[in-house]
Every structure is written in C-alpha cells, then in structure tokens.
Amino acid sequence: MLQSLETRSAWTANDAPVSDVETIVLSHEAVNDEYRHLVLRAGRPATLAAPGQFFHLLCPASGQDKPYLRRPMSTYKADPEAGTLEFLYKIAGLGTRALTTLKPGDSFRVLGPLGVGFTLDDSWRSIVVLGRGVGLATLAPLAEAAARKGIGVTAILSARRPDLVMSAERFAAIGADVRPVLDSDGSSAPENVRAILGSLAREGRADAIFTCGSNRLFRLAKDFATEQGIAGQVALEQQMACGLGMCFCCVRKFEVDGELVDKRVCWDGPVFDLKEATSW
Amino acid sequence: MVTAASSSAAPVSLGVEVGGLRLQNPVMPASGTFAEGLARVMDLNRLGAFVTKTITREFRAGNPVPRVCETTEGLINSIGIPSKGLDYFRDNVVPFYRAYSPPLVVSISAPTVDGFASMARDLTIPGVAAIEANISCPNIEEDGRSFAMEPRLTEAVTAAMRRATALPLWVKLTPNTGDIVAVARAAEAGGADAVVVANTILAMRIDTETFRPKLGNVLGGLSGPAVKPIALRMVYQCADKLAIPVIGCGGIATAEDAVEFMLAGARAVQVGTTTFVRPMAMIEIIDGLAAFCARRGIADVNALVGAVVDGNAAPEEAEALL
Numbered sequence A: 001m002l003q004s005l006e007t008r009s010a011w012t013a014n015d016a017p018v019s020d021v022e023t024i025v026l027s028h029e030a031v032n033d034e035y036r037h038l039v040l041r042a043g044r045p046a047t048l049a050a051p052g053q054f055f056h057l058l059c060p061a062s063g064q065d066k067p068y069l070r071r072p073m074s075t076y077k078a079d080p081e082a083g084t085l086e087f088l089y090k091i092a093g094l095g096t097r098a099l100t101t102l103k104p105g106d107s108f109r110v111l112g113p114l115g116v117g118f119t120l121d122d123s124w125r126s127i128v129v130l131g132r133g134v135g136l137a138t139l140a141p142l143a144e145a146a147a148r149k150g151i152g153v154t155a156i157l158s159a160r161r162p163d164l165v166m167s168a169e170r171f172a173a174i175g176a177d178v179r180p181v182l183d184s185d186g187s188s189a190p191e192n193v194r195a196i197l198g199s200l201a202r203e204g205r206a207d208a209i210f211t212c213g214s215n216r217l218f219r220l221a222k223d224f225a226t227e228q229g230i231a232g233q234v235a236l237e238q239q240m241a242c243g244l245g246m247c248f249c250c251v252r253k254f255e256v257d258g259e260l261v262d263k264r265v266c267w268d269g270p271v272f273d274l275k276e277a278t279s280w
Numbered sequence B: 001m002v003t004a005a006s007s008s009a010a011p012v013s014l015g016v017e018v019g020g021l022r023l024q025n026p027v028m029p030a031s032g033t034f035a036e037g038l039a040r041v042m043d044l045n046r047l048g049a050f051v052t053k054t055i056t057r058e059f060r061a062g063n064p065v066p067r068v069c070e071t072t073e074g075l076i077n078s079i080g081i082p083s084k085g086l087d088y089f090r091d092n093v094v095p096f097y098r099a100y101s102p103p104l105v106v107s108i109s110a111p112t113v114d115g116f117a118s119m120a121r122d123l124t125i126p127g128v129a130a131i132e133a134n135i136s137c138p139n140i141e142e143d144g145r146s147f148a149m150e151p152r153l154t155e156a157v158t159a160a161m162r163r164a165t166a167l168p169l170w171v172k173l174t175p176n177t178g179d180i181v182a183v184a185r186a187a188e189a190g191g192a193d194a195v196v197v198a199n200t201i202l203a204m205r206i207d208t209e210t211f212r213p214k215l216g217n218v219l220g221g222l223s224g225p226a227v228k229p230i231a232l233r234m235v236y237q238c239a240d241k242l243a244i245p246v247i248g249c250g251g252i253a254t255a256e257d258a259v260e261f262m263l264a265g266a267r268a269v270q271v272g273t274t275t276f277v278r279p280m281a282m283i284e285i286i287d288g289l290a291a292f293c294a295r296r297g298i299a300d301v302n303a304l305v306g307a308v309v310d311g312n313a314a315p316e317e318a319e320a321l322l
C-alpha cells in the first residue's frame, strides 16, 4: 500500500529532489467527451508525490499542435508500490489536445513532484473538501490521505451535469460522505452549498475546508472558514513556464499582514492558506 | 576530412577564460531563467558559472499577468524584473551559492547611470565573482530610452560601473537596436570585460478570440529557438570587431547550438528558455560539447571560438579543424 503521509510529507519540502522522468503510458481513457484519465509508469521518486503536488508535462507535438512550454497537472494518484502516476485532465487548448494523442506504450517526460502540497493537522477529526470539475482531481488524493489518518471526509462535488461529477467513486471508496451538487438541477447554487456547509459546521464535521477548481467555491470556502474560525487551504492554478520558481510568470496576489503581495503558484504553492489567497 | 570517432579517449579541455573569470566549461544559465530551484533537478556544480535574475536596488513588483505566452519554438515574456531589492539579495541569495564552486555572476539593473554604478559598487562583496549589467532597461534620464539602444549611453553607463568596481564587468546587450556592433564597441570602450549577446527581441501576440494582447504588458521579449539565428548573427558580427570576449545567448537548446555560437565567435554561452522545457539541458549541452570535441579530435574547446570558415578566416587555420 501507499506510504504513510508522514514519510511522504518530506517530499513536499522545496529542497526535495525533482526528476524529469521518461514515463510510459499504461492507459489513457476518455472519462467523458471533455476529460481524460492518463495512467503512467513513472517509478520512484515521482510516485512519492504528496497530495496537492503537481507535475510539469512535456506534451508531444501533434499535427498543428506544437506546444512549446510544459503543462502543469495535479497528481491525481501516485502509487509508489505499483510505480504508477495518474492524471485526470480536461481538454482545454493546444497542449491538452496534443496530450490526447498519447497511446499506451508511448513515452513522454514529466517533471516532478513539484510545489508544496496540502497539509493535514493531526488534531482534525473531520474535514470538508469542496471542488468543481477537474479541481476534484486535485482533492481526491487529499481525501485518501485524510482517511489514512483516520480523518472523516465530506466531499461536496460540484459539476455542470451528473456525468461531469468526477471521482465520486474514489471519495465513496474511502467512506467519505459524498454530496454531488449540480448546475443542471440548481443544487450547485451558492445558497445551497452554503446551507450544506452550515449544517456540517453545526454537526461538528468541519474542522478544516479544502477547495480547488472554482473561484465561486473558493469565495464560499474562504467566507465559511472565516466565519467558523477554521483552517482552510486552496489549490490554485496559474500559467507556468519553469515550474521551479525561477521565471516569476506564475504569480498571484496574496494578502499578507494587510498587504497584497505576489507569490509564485509553482513554488510557494500551488496549495495556499485560504486566509492569504485572494479571489481571481 | 572527418576525424573518426574518439578512439583515443583523450580528455577534452572545456575550460575557458571569459571576461576576467576562469570557467570550468563555457555553459552557464541566462539571467532570469535560473534560480535556486534548479538545484532540485541537477548538480549545480557542473555549470560553468551561475548568472542570477536581474536585481534592482529597491523592491519592484513586476508586470501584470499574463507574463508569458508561447509561440512557435519560443516564448514571449514580460516579467518586468520583480526584485526583492539589493539587501535581500545580499543577505539571502549570495549565501545560498557559497555552497557551490562555480562563480556567481550577478545581473543588475538601474534606471540611471549612477544607479548602475552604485549597485556595482555595493555588490563588490565576497561571494560575487562578476557583475553582468542588464542595460536593456529604460533610462529615466533619457526619456526612457534603453541604455543599450545607443552607443553613447552604453559607454557612459559602462564607464561609470568600471570606476565603481574592480570585479569583472560583463555588459548584456539588446538586439533591439539599429547597430549592435557599435553598441558592443561602446561597451568595450567603456571598460567592459565581456559582452553578452543578446537579450530578448521585442515582440507581441494577440488573442484572436478576445482581440486582446496575450501579455498583460502588451509587448514582451521573444526568446527560445525562434531567435537563435538572429542572436547567432549578432554574435558573429560583434566577435569580429571586439577584442573582449563575447558570450552568446539566444535560443541555445543543444550542444550543436552551443558549437554554432562558439564557431561564430562566442567564448561561452548562456542557456535560457530551454531550461524551462528541458531542465537538464545545460548538463546535456556540457556533456554534448565534450562529446562533440572528442568526436572531432578537438582537444581544447577554445579551438572552436571564431573558427567559422567564412571569407575572413585564414584557410589553413580553418582546415586544421575540419
């Protein structure tokens, strides 16, 4: 089985080694018309990636699509025993379109694990994860790590339609209380999500909140954490070039001691304290 | 005649002398594309030198995002030189590099001639091996025109730094000027120990869906393989006219690219954007240079410098290498 998070958390430090691994595609399947699930043979140390850490993918050129830069993707699953690394991605533009052409047996390079992942506090008994769309890919490994520590998880999974609710089975498999909320039936409306959060707080099931994938959910989570005085973390995205803290292209604004400061998503994050992160 | 593959495993000498510094090999990072983070990926002790991101004396925030956009075989950036200032750099960054053996070259920028000179003076400290002046920035005393666009401004700012420090002084030129050779000669006349040729080429892209520029700052600098032939041409033109060494920079991605720049006259090379795509590229280039020389029976990499067989080369010299 997976190593304990304690051992793995050593790898989230920004001085841990990073490798540019030549991976081999084991499987690459369409989850629906927008999302793809990519499973790679990567070996150690890439598969020691902690929840929230990411990799920088060297997408192959394909036809007209010749991505020059790498593309950042969160760890969807990392299994050091099996030596496999998984990504769940949405086809967005030329890089991800080119990525879809990879077939089992093909090889390509991924750089990582990169960045600072989520942290789990031993004193927490229940956490809430609140994500939307492909952001759920980032939260799934966190929920599993929490379960391994004996922390209860409520997963509020937001999506446009029922078929776009990602990874519900993975959250269910660890015994999480899974609450899909949808645009199609109106249940993803902020009032409803706020009501769910409120009832979880009253039941004492929200020691911390984690979010990824939507600005609207981020604001909800931040307000909720502030009101309840609980901890929270958000996994952020920003366009990247180097992924190693060198080029300063991936900055976002953070509120530190009442001042807005730039931090690098690839190096200081991608996971940040909800208190510091600002809306985008 | 093509020499057979390196049957004699004679070691190739990669050491070069560049503008007052002795480097173990001619490969170093380009400013702004390298930082402490690369230590997680490679053994930094293998590099010829370290070149830091340009720093300014005071804190600077940098430009609005998006700060980069990709283009065919290249990248356009408008990072805008965010800087934590000179004191932070001296107290936090210089000590980091003390743990490594390659010399530390510090890239500086300032809005005035005196600003450049005082930074050069204040960075003349243990741990700093050379100054690289990024004079492509606007000069606020001259209507915001870049120092490196004009020979007169280039000579003035170089001479002021020369008086302010005894450290080796490298001056980095911009390709965005009418006559780069004249600017390079002005840097030499001002007392530079080497010139770096060159910085990024002014460029832009527009999103055809939104009709908006792809960069927050509208204009940016093009780098990567797309610029290589232009940078190479500039190195060739400058090396021909200067007595001081030229450091080639622009689009270098492979050992063959490095060889090309050295043949054009570069004594050393800087690798920038390629590191974003292939973080181990500098190591591959160092190993590739050694392999290239071994394969061609070249014992000393310095033999490549300026060895292009063009109309000006003495035929015997050139043939000796072929």
Ligand SMILES: Cc1cc2nc3c(=O)[nH]c(=O)nc-3n(C[C@H](O)[C@H](O)[C@H](O)COP(=O)(O)OP(=O)(O)OC[C@H]3O[C@@H](n4cnc5c(N)ncnc54)[C@H](O)[C@@H]3O)c2cc1C
Pocket: A054, A067, A069, A070, A071, A072, A073, A074, A075, A087, A088, A089, A090, A091, A092, A093, A094, A095, A096, A097, A134, A137, A138, A236, A237, A238, A239, A240, A265, A270, B070
């Ligand atoms: C830390 C991190 C983790 C991520 N994890 C995932 C994931 O698990 N699954 C997933 O589907 N997506 C994820 N993303 C977003 C993913 O990186 C982008 O969707 C992807 O880069 C788009 O590339 P493209 O060429 O297809 O799109 P284009 O729009 O053509 O890209 C143009 C440029 O913008 C950049 N870009 C565009 N959108 C984003 C974005 N949202 N974030 C960062 N850069 C962007 C691209 O990298 C490229 O440089 C993550 C982003 C970050 C920063």
Ligand SMILES: Cc1cc2nc3c(=O)[nH]c(=O)nc-3n(C[C@H](O)[C@H](O)[C@H](O)COP(=O)(O)O)c2cc1C
Pocket: A247, B030, B031, B032, B033, B053, B054, B075, B077, B079, B081, B107, B134, B172, B198, B199, B200, B222, B223, B224, B225, B227, B249, B250, B251, B252, B270, B271, B272, B273, B274
């Ligand atoms: C993201 C980025 C940041 C850069 N920042 C600096 C800088 O701070 N100072 C500087 O002199 N050059 C800077 N450059 C220019 C590079 O040092 C180099 O001159 C240029 O990119 C051409 O080389 P390349 O094609 O190998 O990248 C920067 C380039 C890039 C791509």
Ligand code: FES
Pocket: A239, A240, A241, A242, A243, A244, A245, A246, A247, A248, A249, A250, A251, A264, A265, A266, A267
């Ligand atoms: S991507 Fe280069 S600093 Fe973050």
